[in-house]
Amino acid sequence: MKTIIIGLGNPGKKFENTRHNVGFEAVNRIAGNFQFPIFNFQSNFNAEISKGEISGNKVILVKPQTYMNESGKSVKKILIKIKDQISNIIVIHDDVDLPVGKIKIVKDRGSAGHKGVESIIKAVGNENLIRVRIGIAPRHTCALVHRCKAEKMVLKRFSKEEQKIINQVIYKTAEAIDSLLKNGAEKTMNEYNS
Numbered sequence: 001m002k003t004i005i006i007g008l009g010n011p012g013k014k015f016e017n018t019r020h021n022v023g024f025e026a027v028n029r030i031a032g033n034f035q036f037p038i039f040n041f042q043s044n045f046n047a048e049i050s051k052g053e054i055s056g057n058k059v060i061l062v063k064p065q066t067y068m069n070e071s072g073k074s075v076k077k078i079l080i081k082i083k084d085q086i087s088n089i090i091v092i093h094d095d096v097d098l099p100v101g102k103i104k105i106v107k108d109r110g111s112a113g114h115k116g117v118e119s120i121i122k123a124v125g126n127e128n129l130i131r132v133r134i135g136i137a138p139r140h141t142c143a144l145v146h147r148c149k150a151e152k153m154v155l156k157r158f159s160k161e162e163q164k165i166i167n168q169v170i171y172k173t174a175e176a177i178d179s180l181l182k183n184g185a186e187k188t189m190n191e192y193n194s
Contacts, residue, residue, distance in 0.1 A: 003058070
């Protein structure tokens with residue numbers, strides 16, 4: 001059985017290093033930490049894919065190359081092909097409800113308004129879906145973020161100070177993935193959601 005880990009983001013140079021693309025960054029970090037091969041674009045899935053192992057578990061890393069709001073289309077194609085071989089589905093994505101520096105792991109929950117997650121839930125459901133939410137809201141505006149235009153904020157880049165924090169959080173996310181595969185969701189949530 002395999003675990004599929006989906007990092008959400010938008011393809012293309014213009015979206016690199018934006019807040020909305022931390023899911024891609026996290027999956028890249030996981031690939032690097034665990035010595036996965038270079039990502040390969042697979043047109044039948046419209047996704048970049050890399051296969052390897054984490055703590056003895058077979059893992060497929062996925063970066064959908066649809067735009068964020070259509071991520072479910074890519075994920076559905078992959079699951080149709082290999083559904084019987086999948087034991088866990090983990091989605092890593094940005095979250096405007098959490099401040100920069102915070103991660104939160106949830107299971108079997110709704111999209112909370114995240115269009116990429118919503119697309120995946122509509123396409124494949126959310127039963128046993130584990131999500132790693134990475135906070136991207138500027139600390140000084142976190143309480144006001146819903147009054148701001150979240151759509152504009154997610155496409156902005158991090159300040160230098162925030163980027164240092166995000167780099168640490170992405171490293172922590174890779175550790176959390178290792179823990180999820182070794183110890184399961186409950187234990188990992190208790191450890192990383194504090």
